[in-house]
Amino acid sequence: MPDTKKPLIGITSRYINMRIGESLGTHKLCLNNDYIDSITEAGGIPLILPIVLNETAIQAYASVVDGLLLTGGEDITPQLYGEEPSTKLTATAPDRDYFELGLIKAVLAQKKPILGICRGLQIINVSLGGTLHQDIASEFANTCVLHRQQSLEHVGCHSVKLSEGSILQRIFDVDSLITNSFHHQSIKTLGSGLTPTAQTSDGIIEGVEMPQEKFIIGVQWHPECMLKSDPNTIKLFKSFIQAASKEEF
Numbered sequence: 001m002p003d004t005k006k007p008l009i010g011i012t013s014r015y016i017n018m019r020i021g022e023s024l025g026t027h028k029l030c031l032n033n034d035y036i037d038s039i040t041e042a043g044g045i046p047l048i049l050p051i052v053l054n055e056t057a058i059q060a061y062a063s064v065v066d067g068l069l070l071t072g073g074e075d076i077t078p079q080l081y082g083e084e085p086s087t088k089l090t091a092t093a094p095d096r097d098y099f100e101l102g103l104i105k106a107v108l109a110q111k112k113p114i115l116g117i118c119r120g121l122q123i124i125n126v127s128l129g130g131t132l133h134q135d136i137a138s139e140f141a142n143t144c145v146l147h148r149q150q151s152l153e154h155v156g157c158h159s160v161k162l163s164e165g166s167i168l169q170r171i172f173d174v175d176s177l178i179t180n181s182f183h184h185q186s187i188k189t190l191g192s193g194l195t196p197t198a199q200t201s202d203g204i205i206e207g208v209e210m211p212q213e214k215f216i217i218g219v220q221w222h223p224e225c226m227l228k229s230d231p232n233t234i235k236l237f238k239s240f241i242q243a244a245s246k247e248e249f
C-alpha cells in the first residue's frame with residue numbers, strides 16, 4: 001500500500017534549448033535532480049510541474065499538491081516589477097514567470113506551504129509586489145561579498161546571519177550558516193507581508209518568510225546542493241515536508 005501520509009510536493013521546472021546532438025533546436029524542460037533527492041530524502045513525494053499558461057491547469061496543480069517548491073533558474077522579467085532591463089540582465093523566461101506568479105497566488109490562497117530557492121525566493125518577492133537588484137556586482141561593486149562563486153555547488157561560499165526568532169533560525173538552531181551562492185540578483189524592496197530572515201554582511205537579503213503563515217520561506221542560496229556536505233541542510237526540507245503533511249509525523 002502507498003504511504004498516503006507522505007505529502008506531494010510540486011516542483012517547478014525550467015526550459016532548456018538543446019544546442020547539440022539529435023535534439024538540436026528542441027525546447028525541453030529540465031530540473032536539477034538535487035531538488036528531487038532533497039524532497040525524497042526529507043520524506044515527501046516529488047512531482048515535477050511543467051510550465052503551462054492555462055489557468056485551469058494552474059488551479060489544478062495548486063489543488064493537487066500539498067506544498068510547492070520553487071526552484072532556481074533564469075532572471076525574472078524586470079517589467080514585472082516595474083523596471084526596464086539593465087545591461088547586466090541575463091536570460092529571462094516570461095512564460096515561466098507568468099506560470100509561477102499564477103501558481104504562487106493559487107497556492108497562497110489555499111494556505112499551503114511554499115519553499116522558494118534562489119530564483120524561487122525572488123519570484124515570491126515579485127509576486128507580492130517586491131523588486132529586485134538586477135545585478136548586485138555592478139550596483140555594489142566595492143561593497144558586496146562574492147555571490148557568484150566559482151567553486152563546486154556543494155562548497156560553502158559566504159556566511160549568512162539568521163534573524164533571531166525567525167522560522168529559519170528555529171529550523172537550523174544556529175545564528176549563522178555558511179552557504180553556497182550562485183546568484184547575481186537579489187531583493188531590493190520587500191514584497192508585502194515578507195520579513196527578511198537571513199542576510200550576508202553586505203546587507204544582501206538571503207532569506208525571507210511570512211511570519212503570519214505556517215511555512216512561506218525563501219532562501220537565496222541552494223541548500224539542495226549541500227545535502228551531503230552539510231548534514232544540517234536536510235532540516236530545512238524536513239521542516240517544509242512536515243508543514244506540508246496532512247498529519248503530524
Ligand code: MN
Pocket residue numbers: 146147158180181182183200206220221
Ligand atoms: Mn549570496
